[in-house]
Amino acid sequence: MSLEVLIIAIIALMFLRVPVAFALLGPCLAYMLTNGASLGLATRTMLAGINSFPLLAVPLFVLVGSLANRSGIAERMFDFAAAVLGRLRGGLAYVTLGVNVGFSWMSGSSLADAAAMGKLMVPAMVDRGFRRPFSAGLSASSSLIAAVMPPSIPAILYASIALVSTSALFAASIVPALIMVACLAGAIWWWVRGRDDLRGEPFTWRRLRRASLRVIGPAVTPVIILGGILAGFFTPSEAAGVAALYVLVLGLSYRSLTVRQLPGIFVEAALTTASVMLILGASSVLGWVLAREQVPRHLAELLQGVTDNPYVFLILVNIVLLLLGIFIEAGPAIVIAVPILYPIAEAFGVDPLHFGVIVIVNLIIGLLSPPVGGVLFVISGVTKTPLGEVIRGVWPFFIPLLVALLVITFVPALSTWLPGLLGLG
Structure with a gap:
């Protein structure tokens, strides 16, 4: 099997909605068998791909997101954000954004955030006079x-994969x-x-005090996670x-x-982790194939032949990653x-930290892009909104997201300043 046939087979399987891990693994195994490699090598390559200390944090952060999703934290954050921002024109839209930001400090996953927040925020926005496509699009974005x-x-x-500090990359991601x-x-x-007409309830100190007391517990969670990591008390896994x-x-x-409820939550976290690890293992086999065909070297020579300007290179990378994110999920x-x-x-x-942030932002924008667009399907499912309406509501938010991407790309200090300040860069 040639590399061209391998790539065509992977793309075809993905269009047929074959699970990503198997769409990658099947053609790669066929390539290895037809080119003299053994299944034993494929197994060792898969295991090596997931035998990484930083990946120990993945199942635990997945568990944090699952527990936060089921423990009523979202409702408490909603009450607090509504008490602070509700009186603004379009206040509930700002509340939606604020609650998503608060929950993001715990979930680590856009799909988990979309499931938890979409179910809560989209019906509330529609009840307050917001159009359903706008509400779904904002929640997804x-x-x-x-x-x-x-x-x-x-x-x-x-x-x-890049062998950089997880703590440093966490710090680099905050400002972007x-x-x-x-x-x-x-x-x-x-x-x-x-x-x-889209203003919420008038601001009252009594309501703010009550909401503040209810949100103190959840607010400690990001302090434990990020404060503990950046202060050097914990590794990300700890x-x-x-x-x-x-x-x-x-x-x-x-x-x-x-x-x-705990057994169901643990099973949910285990299944999510297993799917992530299976994808990582299959992707490691694909990486072996690409290395054998010297694809990285050929691509490097091609790009260096096109330009020697790092900013032109980053523009090309943005284009490639945005297109890749349309068809393949971020992981x-x-x-x-x-x-x-x-x-x-x-x-x-x-x-490397700046490049990591660029890669992540590019690929997560793909979560809003059909045909793969996982966030689109999650929002559609949990809010009972037709997929077409969700897609129509999402399109206006591509503009601010792409503006943010350009700023992040061309101002490296936004990504490197905080890690340097904390001595992590």
Whole structure:
């Protein structure tokens, strides 16, 4: 089997909606068998791909997200954000963005964020007079923050492949995530200007005090995760374990979580982790095939022949990754693209942390793009909104997201400043 046939087979299987892991693994195994490699080598390559210490954090952060989703934390954050922002014109739209940002400090996954927040926020916005496509589009777009803001699972995957510090990449992601929030807030302001009918309830100190007391417990979670990591008290894996225990105790104390629910939550986290690891293993086999065919070297020579300007290189990378994100979800796309593009980025002198943030932001924008667009399907499912309406509501938010991407790409200091300040860069 040739490399061209392999790529065509993978694309065809993905269009047929074959699960990503098997769409990658089947053609790669056929390639290896027809080119003299053994199944034993494929097995060892898969195991080597997931035998990484940073990946220990993945199942624990998945568990944190699952527990937070079931423990009533989202409702408490909603009450607090509504007490602070509700009186603004279009206040509930800002609340939606704010609650997604708050939940992103715990979930690490855009799909988990979309499921939890979409079910809560979209019906509330529709009841307050917002059009359903706008409400669904905003909820979908806001959920992307979770894949950039620590504890970002895509960041853990990038760090394990590029061999950079997970803590440093977490720190590098914070300011870019806030840039995305600012751009989305600007889009909300534009769309709700002049709509006084979209104002929420008047601000009262009593309501704010009550909501503040209810949100203190959940607010400690990001302090444990990010504060513990950046202060050097925990590794990311240890912080994830402590945070999972804390959220579990929190949910049980709120009585929103019961002991009977725990087996289902653990099974859900285990299944999610297993699917991620299977994709990583299959992607490692694809990486072996691409290395055997010297694809990274040929692509590096091609790009260096086109330009010697690092910013032109980054423009080309943005285009390639945006297109890749349309067809492949962020996790497997990182595993496929980073081994190829990272050495080229190093040759162009691009900071590895800056490049990691660029890769993650590009690929998570693909979560809003059909035909794969996982967030689109999640929002459609949990809110009972037709997929066409969700897609129509999402399109206006591509503009602020792409503006944020350009700013992040061409201002490297936004990604490198905080890690340098904390001595992590």
